[in-house]
Amino acid sequence: MQIEPICFRGRRFWILRDDLIGGEFNGNKARKLAYFLNSNLANRIISYGSSQSNAMYSISVLAKLRGIKFIYFTHHICDFLLNNPCGNYAAALKNGMDIRISKNPLKSAQNECKSRDIFIPEGVAMSEAEMGFQDQARIIVDFAKKNDIKFDIFLPSGTGCSAAFLAKNLSDMSVWTTPCVGDSHYLKKQILALDPLSKVNIINPPRKYHFGKLYSEIYEIYKELLYSCGVEFELLYDGVGWLTLMANLNAFKNDILYIHQGGMLGNITLLERYKRKFNI
């Protein structure tokens, strides 16, 4: 079952379990990269971004599956990670990623890219990503029809690519999101760049959360969801996502469908940091 109900704090939520998409790929990165799994691929893949990113790891899986080289530019790799490779970073290295340090990762990636290479922007926010969300939208529409449910859909955003392309492929369900990286103006700009007519609704988190920083209430809601519903969510995006959703329940008129976008490998490094910071 791809969509399942959970009961959290006495209320029913539906969860689309994209974290369980099979194989090494999962979550929204699997949706975003679906196009490249079946397309005529170039020589090498060139990308850039953070050294702990789920997109980086997912591209390394794609490159391995397709048997091509993957070069990734990043600004820095922290000492902890260099000395204790783990999570997305360790897994991407194991898949053969060639990681390079640059003061300007975007520029270095662009310069590295030759005509037969493929350039994947940070977070895979690009038009080719839409294909996977057409499938995702179909799964949601089929389930809603079969069970006679109307959903309000919620998912937390980084680039906004997942929210934009899901909403673009749904006609009569509303899609809601919240910014986890940057503010709502930045997110709106990103979404409109991918779909100028986008109807995605943006709500703000209950307070300002800096991306990648640790917050006790994020760990608390992560643990509460894990123990009371038996579902592990991701700490960076879903932590802010659930806090925002629970603070805005009045905004939703229909059954809420929360998209679980995977990214569990990233939790390994984050849980380490939470343990060290809060002594848990």
Ligand SMILES: *Cc1c(COP(=O)(O)O)cnc(C)c1O
């Ligand atoms: C990448 C990622 C996001 C952000 O997706 P966007 O399409 O960039 O908004 C959200 N949640 C998880 C778990 C992710 O890995």
